Amino acid sequence: MPSASELLYYAVHPNQLRSIIQWKVWHSPVHERNAENESRELRRCFYFLDQTSRSFSAVIQELHPELLVPVALFYLILRGLDTVEDDMTIDLAEKEPILRNFYGILDKEGWTYNGNGPKEKDRQLLVEFDVVIAEFSKIKQAYRAIIKDITKRMGNGMADYANNAEHNTNGVNTLKDYDLYCHYVAGLVGEGLTRLFVESGLANPALLDRPHLHESMGCFLQKTNIIRDIREDFDDKRRFWPKAVWSKHVSNFEDLFDKANEDVALNCISEMCLNSLRHADECLFYLAGLKEQSVFNFCAIPQVMAVATLELVFRNPQVYQRNVKITKGDACQLMADSTNLRSVCNIFQAYIRKIHKKNTPKDPNFLDISIACGKIEQFIESIFPSQDPKAIAQARGKPVSAEDAEKAKNDAAARKEMLYLLLAVVGTLLLISFIMVGVAYLAGARFDIALSELRKGKLSPPVPGSEEAQKIIFQHDHGEL
Amino acid sequence: MLGHHIVSLLRERHPESLISVLDIRTTHNRHEGDGVMYFDGDITSRETVCSVLERARPEVVIHTASPTLMGGSKELFEKVNVGGTRCLLEASAEMGVKAFVYTSSASVVSDGVTDVINADERWPYVPRDLQTEIYSQSKADAEVLVLAANRKGGMLTTAIRPAGIFGEGDVQLVAPMFAAYKAGKTGFQLGDNNNLFDFTYVTNAAHAHLLAAVALLYACHNKIPTPDRRRVDGEAFFITNDQPAYFWDFPRAVWKAAGDTTGIDVKIISKGVGLAIATILEWLWWAAGKEPSLSRRQVKYSCMTRYYNIGKAKERLGYKPIVSLPDGVEKTVKARIYHFLALGYFAWTAR
Numbered sequence: 001m002p003s004a005s006e007l008l009y010y011a012v013h014p015n016q017l018r019s020i021i022q023w024k025v026w027h028s029p030v031h032e033r034n035a036e037n038e039s040r041e042l043r044r045c046f047y048f049l050d051q052t053s054r055s056f057s058a059v060i061q062e063l064h065p066e067l068l069v070p071v072a073l074f075y076l077i078l079r080g081l082d083t084v085e086d087d088m089t090i091d092l093a094e095k096e097p098i099l100r101n102f103y104g105i106l107d108k109e110g111w112t113y114n115g116n117g118p119k120e121k122d123r124q125l126l127v128e129f130d131v132v133i134a135e136f137s138k139i140k141q142a143y144r145a146i147i148k149d150i151t152k153r154m155g156n157g158m159a160d161y162a163n164n165a166e167h168n169t170n171g172v173n174t175l176k177d178y179d180l181y182c183h184y185v186a187g188l189v190g191e192g193l194t195r196l197f198v199e200s201g202l203a204n205p206a207l208l209d210r211p212h213l214h215e216s217m218g219c220f221l222q223k224t225n226i227i228r229d230i231r232e233d234f235d236d237k238r239r240f241w242p243k244a245v246w247s248k249h250v251s252n253f254e255d256l257f258d259k260a261n262e263d264v265a266l267n268c269i270s271e272m273c274l275n276s277l278r279h280a281d282e283c284l285f286y287l288a289g290l291k292e293q294s295v296f297n298f299c300a301i302p303q304v305m306a307v308a309t310l311e312l313v314f315r316n317p318q319v320y321q322r323n324v325k326i327t328k329g330d331a332c333q334l335m336a337d338s339t340n341l342r343s344v345c346n347i348f349q350a351y352i353r354k355i356h357k358k359n360t361p362k363d364p365n366f367l368d369i370s371i372a373c374g375k376i377e378q379f380i381e382s383i384f385p386s387q388d389p390k391a392i393a394q395a396r397g398k399p400v401s402a403e404d405a406e407k408a409k410n411d412a413a414a415r416k417e418m419l420y421l422l423l424a425v426v427g428t429l430l431l432i433s434f435i436m437v438g439v440a441y442l443a444g445a446r447f448d449i450a451l452s453e454l455r456k457g458k459l460s461p462p463v464p465g466s467e468e469a470q471k472i473i474f475q476h477d478h479g480e481l
Numbered sequence: 482m483l484g485h486h487i488v489s490l491l492r493e494r495h496p497e498s499l500i501s502v503l504d505i506r507t508t509h510n511r512h513e514g515d516g517v518m519y520f521d522g523d524i525t526s527r528e529t530v531c532s533v534l535e536r537a538r539p540e541v542v543i544h545t546a547s548p549t550l551m552g553g554s555k556e557l558f559e560k561v562n563v564g565g566t567r568c569l570l571e572a573s574a575e576m577g578v579k580a581f582v583y584t585s586s587a588s589v590v591s592d593g594v595t596d597v598i599n600a601d602e603r604w605p606y607v608p609r610d611l612q613t614e615i616y617s618q619s620k621a622d623a624e625v626l627v628l629a630a631n632r633k634g635g636m637l638t639t640a641i642r643p644a645g646i647f648g649e650g651d652v653q654l655v656a657p658m659f660a661a662y663k664a665g666k667t668g669f670q671l672g673d674n675n676n677l678f679d680f681t682y683v684t685n686a687a688h689a690h691l692l693a694a695v696a697l698l699y700a701c702h703n704k705i706p707t708p709d710r711r712r713v714d715g716e717a718f719f720i721t722n723d724q725p726a727y728f729w730d731f732p733r734a735v736w737k738a739a740g741d742t743t744g745i746d747v748k749i750i751s752k753g754v755g756l757a758i759a760t761i762l763e764w765l766w767w768a769a770g771k772e773p774s775l776s777r778r779q780v781k782y783s784c785m786t787r788y789y790n791i792g793k794a795k796e797r798l799g800y801k802p803i804v805s806l807p808d809g810v811e812k813t814v815k816a817r818i819y820h821f822l823a824l825g826y827f828a829w830t831a832r
Contacts, residue, residue: 353675356674356675356727359730360744361730361733361734361736361737361741361743361744362737362742362744366730366733366734366737367726367730367731367734367806367807367810368807370726370727370730370734371724371725371726371806371807373727374677374724374725374726374727374788375724375725377677377725378599378677378725378788378790381598381599382599382790385598385599386598387596387597387598387599387600387604389600389601389603389604389605390603392604392605393605396605396607396608396611
C-alpha cells in the first residue's frame with residue numbers, strides 16, 4: 001500500500017502518476033517468460049532474481065528466450081560472488097579461496113554455502129545455490145564457458161582487492177585504480193554480456209572488436225552509482241571516490257560531508273560526474289550495435305537511468321546527506337521511452353543539456369564539462385545528422401532564373417502592399433475608435449460604471465430611467481453612504 | 482597573429498629552415514635571432530611580392546594575410562583577400578614555389594545567420610546572394626582561386642579553414658571579451674546557450690598549416706600519386722580544437738580566467754527580445770550617427786550553432802589538437818594580463 005506521503009506526492013505530481021500507470025497498464029514486454037514450462041529449480045532462480053535485483057529483474061525477464069536463462073544465471077552467479085565479497089564477517093582466509101574458485105564451484109553439483117553473517121541480505125541465495133548450479137549445467141556449453149571465464153577473472157580481481165590492505169583502509173587512490181576497480185566490478189560484466197549476445201547471434205560481432213565500448217557500458221553505470229552512493233558507502237566505511245579527485249577539493253575525505261564545505265564539495269561531485277560523462281558517447285555507440293529489440297531494451301534502460309541519475313546528482317548537495325534517487329514516475333517514463341536508438345539519444349541529449357545548464361563558471365572544471373557535454377551532442381549528431389550537405393546544396397543550388405527572380409520580387413512587393421493595406425485599415429479603425437471614445441468621454445460618458453457592470457457579467461444595459469439604472473448610478477456616485 | 486605563431490612553431494620544429502615574413506607592417510611580434518627575414522610590403526603589389534620571392538626563393542608559401550573580420554570594407558576585403566591571393570598565387574607559381582598553403586576560414590560554409598551543425602568538407606560554399614558576411618565571401622572567393630591553381634605550373638595548393646581562432650595577441654575574439662569584462666557586461670546571455678560553437682587555439686591552427694605544408698612537399702617529391710582518399714593538394718580542411726563548447730561558456734571561461742566571479746545566475750535575453758532591442762538601438766544610434774553597443778548581427782551570431790566535424794583533417798593531415806581548449810584559454814588570458822602588467826610597468830618607469 002502506498003503511504004500517505006506518497007499519495008500526497010502523486011496528488012501534486014499527476015504526471016509522475018500518469019507515467020507509472022501508463023507503464024503498468026500499457027507496457028507489453030517484447031518477450032514473456034513462460035513460467036509453466038520451467039523446472040522447480042529454475043523458478044526458484046527467478047524467485048532469487050526478484051529478491052536480489054530490484055531494477056534488473058524486470059528487464060532480464062523480457063529478454064529473448066535464447067538469452068533469458070543464461071543472462072539470469074549470469075546475474076545470480078555474480079550476485080553470489082558479490083555476496084561473499086561484501087560480507088565483512090567472513091574471515092579472509094575463508095573468503096579468498098571461495099572468490100578465486102567460484103568459477104569451479106559452478107560445476108560442483110549440490111554446492112551450497114551458509115557462512116554468511118545473519119545480516120547479509122542475500123545470504124539465502126548462497127544457502128540454496130545448488131539450484132543455480134543445477135540450472136547452469138543445463139545451458140549451452142558456449143554460454144557456460146563465457147560465464148565461467150568472467151566469474152574466474154572477477155573472483156580473482158575481488159580476491160586481490162580483499163587482500164589489499166591499502167585499498168581497504170584508504171579506498172581507491174589514483175584515477176587508474178578507479179578505472180581498474182570499475183573494470184573488475186562492471187567492465188567485466190559488460191564484456192560477459194556482450195560475448196553472450198554475440199554468441200547467441202543477437203548482436204553485431206563487431207562489438208567485440210571494440211572492447212572499450214562494453215567497458216564504457218559498465219563503467220558509466222558503475223561510476224554513476226558510485227557518485228550517488230557516496231553517503232551510504234561512507235556510512236559503511238568504504239571509499240570508492242579516488243583520492244586523486246577528492247584531494248583536489250578537500251584535505252580529508254570526511255570534510256566533503258561538512259556543510260561548511262558545500263562549495264568545494266559540489267566541485268568535487270562535478271569532477272566525478274565529468275569522469276563518468278566521458279563514457280556516455282561510447283555507450284551510445286555500443287547501443288547502435290544492437291539490433292534485437294529485447295537486447296536493446298535490456299542494455300538501454302540501465303543507461304538512460306544512469307544518465308538521469310547523473311543529472312540528478314550533478315552539483316546536488318543532497319548527495320552527501322542521503323541516497324538520492326530518480327522518481328518512480330521518471331523511471332517508468334524512461335523505461336517506456338527507451339525502445340530505440342533515436343529516443344535514447346533524445347533522452348541523453350535532454351539530460352546532457354540539463355547538466356550543462358547547472359554547470360557554473362565557479363567550477364574549476366567548468367569548460368571541461370561544457371566540452372564533455374558538447375562531445376556527446378556531437379556524437380549524437382554524427383549518428384542522426386540534422387543537416388544534409390546534399391539537401392543544402394540542392395535547396396540553394398537551383399540557379400535562380402530571371403523569371404523566378406521577377407516572380408519572387410513581385411510576390412515580395414505584393415506581400416508588402418498587403419501589409420501596408422492591413423496597417424492602414426487597423427490604423428484607421430484605431431483612430432476612429434479613439435475619436436469616438438474621446439468624444440463620448442468629453443460628453444460625460446461613465447466608462448467606470450460600464451466597466452464595473454461588465455465585470456459583474458451584465459452585458460446589456462438596463463432600460464434607461466428604470467429603477468435598476470437609478471440604483472447603479474446611486475451606488476457609484478455615493479459609495480457606501 | 483596566426484603568422485607569428487606559425488613562425489614560432491616552425492622555428493621550434495625545423496630550426497634549419499629559412500623563414501621570410503612579408504607583412505604590411507612587420508614591427509610587431511618580431512622573432513629574435515637569425516633565420517627569420519622580415520619584409521614590409523603589400524601583397525597586392527605584384528612587384529613587391531616578386532622581389533621578396535626573388536630574394537627568399539622559398540619552397541613553401543604559407544599565406545595567412547587578411548584584414549580582420551570587423552576591420553575591413555568590401556573593397557579592402559576584395560583587394561587584399563582576393564586580389565592579394567591571386568597575386569601571390571601567380572607570383573609563387575612563376576618563382577617555382579612547390580607548396581602553397583592558404584589560410585581560409587570555416588565561415589565559407591556559414592552565412593552568419595543559419596546554423597552550421599557538425600559540418601564537414603562536403604558542405605557547399607554559401608552562394609553570393611545569401612552570404613551576409615563580406616569577409617567570408619572574400620575568403621571563399623580566394624579559396625576557389627587557390628584550389629583551382631593546384632598542380633598548375635608544378636605547384637601544389639591546399640586550404641586550411643580554421644574556426645574561431647584565438648590566442649596570445651588575438652584582437653578579434655578574446656579582445657572584445659576583455660572589453661566586455663572591463664565594462665562589467667558579464668552578467669548577460671543572449672539566447673538559450675544550447676548552441677555549440679567551435680573555437681581554435683592559435684597553436685593548433687599553426688600546427689595544421691605545418692602539417693599541410695609537409696604533406697604537400699611529400700606529395701611533390703613522391704613520384705607515386707597519392708590515392709584520392711589520402712590526397713591533400715587541391716583540398717580544403719576544416720580545423721578546430723575538436724572540442725565544441727556551448728557558445729557562452731567560452732567567454733565565461735575567459736572572464737573567469739581573468740578573475741570574474743559571476744556564476745550562472747546571469748540575465749538571459751531570448752533571441753527574439755535581443756533582436757528587438759538591437760533593432761531599436763541600431764535605429765537610435767543610426768540617428769545619432771554612432772555604432773550601437775548591440776547589433777542584430779551580434780545577436781544572431783551568439784545564438785547560432787556552428788561546429789564542424791574535422792575527420793578529414795585527422796585522416797589526411799594526421800591533425801590532432803596539441804593544446805586543449807581550457808589550456809588555450811588559460812595561456813591566452815595569462816599572456817594578456819602579463820601584457821597589461823608590462824604596459825603598466827613601462828608607464829610607471831617612464832614617469
